[in-house]
Amino acid sequence: MTDKQNLVENRVNELISSGNAAYVDDDFSAAAAAYSSALQISGITAKTAAQIYSLRAQASIRMEDYVKAVYDANLAIQADGSLDKAYLRKGIACFYLEEYETAKSAxxxxxxxxxxxxVFRLWLRKCEAELEEENAESVPSTSASQLHKENESSAKDQATHVAKQQEAEPISSPVSDTTGETCGTQKPAKYRHQWFQSPAAVTLAVMAKGIKAEQADISVQRQSVHIAIKAPRSEDAEYELALELFAPVVADSAKVEFLSTKVEIRLPKAEPNVHWASLEAAGGGAPAPAAAAAAAAAPPAGGGDSRPSYPSSYAAARKQVRDWDKIEGELKGEVEDEKLEGDAALQKLFRDIYANADEDTRRAMNKSFVESNGTVLSTNWSEIGSKKVECTPPEGMEVKKYDS
Known part of the structure; x- marks a missing residue:
């Protein structure tokens, strides 16, 4: 390995250690910044890059920026397809976004x-439970749709029968209004919708499977969205959704994707970094920009830790009430209980020793570490207090002094 490669590796390891130390101290923003700095160094290997992307994804999960976590986890998988933690972190982030199929696949x-x-099997069971509930609740919709077709067919048969009677008996009483009501009664099919946000955009997903572009009429305005989905081989809308948005969006830059399982609309925020408290404006009117910014900056009520929002209109319709606070605690506990490895574990050990040490022990640790250029860490002040601690490199390495 050349001197240049050594320098690159040492610098990358320093930044990773710095990020891990910040993560241990629950400073996830600083951890992500350190990992980002490490990724900017040219010359790092694909496996190292994958490790760093995976670490940054974990920091994003702790900051509840699940979209960013998925993005980094995908980059990690592209760089090293055998990195198990990248799949784990992608799955966890997708689970929080309620993308259970994607999470299960990861x-x-x-x-x-x-x-x-x-841990993978535990998360798979969670995904399967959610998917089973979704499938169970989709059965009534299918049955209702089938029932409607049967009713419509029955109504047509009845109308035909009445028409034949009228031809045979022109003086008979007029057709009852009940027939007309039966023909015209249609309950629109309902698709659940959900949303999530990043600092730059809000993404709205309508969970309608197999919808083509020609079946949908989507209009995005500065503070509203209107979606109409037509039934197959029909000009009538079977689903409509009209929303007054929480804050303005850049309508001209909105993007629509028709996927196999949903219709996804990406709405760039007119004011990036403003956190939306909800998808829709309270009372039908969007908040003023200053009010939105103040709401984003305000601490949570009661001074406690803010709870992550689970943005889904589907949740309100669930028959089974879920204790999301309990689930959140379980999932966070699993993430926190994940064993630290390498430098992160060592840093935590040193910090624990330092935190519980007396004044002389702390002085010994500081003096030995600084004077030895990080090669010695002593806790015995009586031994090193009166002398200089020499640099002691690992076996097979030697000390070199560089001119400043």
Missing amino acids: FLSGLSHTSKPE
Whole structure:
């Protein structure tokens, strides 16, 4: 390994250690910044880059920026497809975004690359439970749609029968209004919708499967969205959604994607970095920019930790009430209980020793570490207090002095 490669590796390791130390101190923003700095160094290997992207994804999960976490986890997987933690972190972020199919796929992929399958299996069970509930609740909609077709067919048969009677008996009484009501009664099909946000944009997803562009009429204005989805082979809308948005968006830059499982609309925020407290404006009117910014900056009520929002109109319709605070605590506990490795574990050990030490021990640790250029860490002040601590490099390495 050349001197230049050594310098690159040392610098990258320093930044990773700095990020890990910040993570241990719950300063996730500083951790993500350190990892980002490490990624900007040219000459790092693909495996190292994958490790750093995975670490930054974990920091984003702790900051509840799940979209960013998915993005980094995907980059990690592209750089090193065998990195199990990248699949784990992608799956966790997707689970929080209620993208259960994607989360399940990530956990299954990670399961084939890990030596510790227990945590993947636990998350897979969580995903399967959510998907089973979704499938169970989709049955009434299918049945209602089928029932409507049967009713419509029955109504047509009845109308035909009445028409034949009228031809045979022209003086008979007029057709009852009930027939007309039966023909015209249609309950629009309902799709659930959900949303999530990043600092730059809000993404709205309508969970309608197999919808083509020609079936949808989507209009995005500065503070509103209107979506109409037509039934197959019909000009009538079977689903409509009209929303007054929480804050303004850049309508001209909105993007629509028709995916196999949903219709996804990306709405760039007119005021980036303003946190939306909800998708829709309270009372039908959007907040003023200053009010929105103040709401974003204000601490949570009661002074406690802010709870992550679970943005889904579907949640309100669930038959089974879920204790999301309990689930959140379980998931965060699993993330926190993940064992630290390498430099992160060592840094935590040193910090714990320092935090619980007396004054002489702390002085010894500081003096030995500084004077030895980080190669010695002593806790015995009586031994090193009166002498200079010499640099003691690891076996097989030597000390070199560089002119400043």
